[in-house]
Amino acid sequence: MLSNSAKYALKAVLYLSLNSNEEEKLMTKDISEKINVPKSYLAKILQDLSRHGVIASSKGPKGGFYLHDNNKKISLIDIIEVIDGKQRLSSCILGFHECDSENPCVLHDIMGGANNQFVKSLEETTLEDLIADLSEGSSVFPVD
Amino acid sequence: MLSNSAKYALKAVLYLSLNSNEEEKLMTKDISEKINVPKSYLAKILQDLSRHGVIASSKGPKGGFYLHDNNKKISLIDIIEVIDGKQRLSSCILGFHECDSENPCVLHDIMGGANNQFVKSLEETTLEDLIADLSEGSSVFPVD
DNA sequence: TCTTAAATATGATTTAAATCATGTTTTCAA
DNA sequence: TTGAAAACATGATTTAAATCATATTTAAGA
Helix, strand or coil: CCCHHHHHHHHHHHHHHHHCECCECECHHHHHHHHCCCHHHHHHHHHHHHHCCCCEEECCCCCEEECCHHHHHCEHHHHHHHHHCCHHHHCCCCCCCCCCCCCCECCCCCCCCHHHHHHHHHHHCEHHHHHHHHHHCCCECCCC | CCCHHHHHHHHHHHHHHHHCCCCCCECHHHHHHHHCCCHHHHHHHHHHHHHCCCCEEECCCCCEEECCHHHHHCEHHHHHHHHHCCHHHHCCCCCCCCCCCCCCECCCCCCCCHHHHHHHHHHHCEHHHHHHHHHHCCCECCCC
């Protein structure tokens, strides 16, 4: 459903949203240790996210990755799509190309629209929402 | 969520449930052409399913794969678990090991139990149910 | 201006899933 | 009883994702 890379991206951006700002940037090394993701692999993902404007970065000494406030208004789906593309999440569970509610594959209804609902949640949920949940203590930010 | 192999298994077993019985067995070659899955790859999967009693087989000339009536009462989850194991379907979307409703990861609620519900459907749905849906014309059996 | 610390860009390597290939066993039918 | 047709078993190859490595660019600070 989600690639490993996309999961790492979500974790990293969430970590940044909790621990960074314009004054306190974070290096790949720090993030990778904290969220338990291989450093060079994470580096590639962060660079990808930065190139697409999902996160901010600056080079050189005292440089690193961080989030602007408006980056926190981004929805989760936008993070995922930078890494996995648009297709992956909406694809039929049996790999049927023309699968939709008009022309449902034999498992489409079994899924009960679970996937659609999940995608909708990803579209509607922003980083800020997750931060709110976490600060309420109603959920946990997993490391592994 | 599901491996490619598990998808192929579902398609193959469903095809068998529609087109085979004790008198009309089907060879790997026939099934693979019909459901559009590589022959030798499918062979491995069918042998796996047969070894686990999900489908029946007989060797030699006039041999092949088929389903007994009681094989049609099997639920979809049992087909999937033979191929993918028990873990894969229930794992946390962020890869968090202790993720459950007691200790939800930050995405657990976002998923809205979509995954749990999906697994439940797979547990409750039998091949017969799918066959019924198909014969009503309310769904389609996809080839690709 | 020079050194150093960071991201950036690019490509190589590893790993696991997917796919292919082939020899062995069983059983039917002539 | 023998040849052929099928599943069965096993292992090799390919491919894509995941991971690693390293040279290049940028910018801070001395």
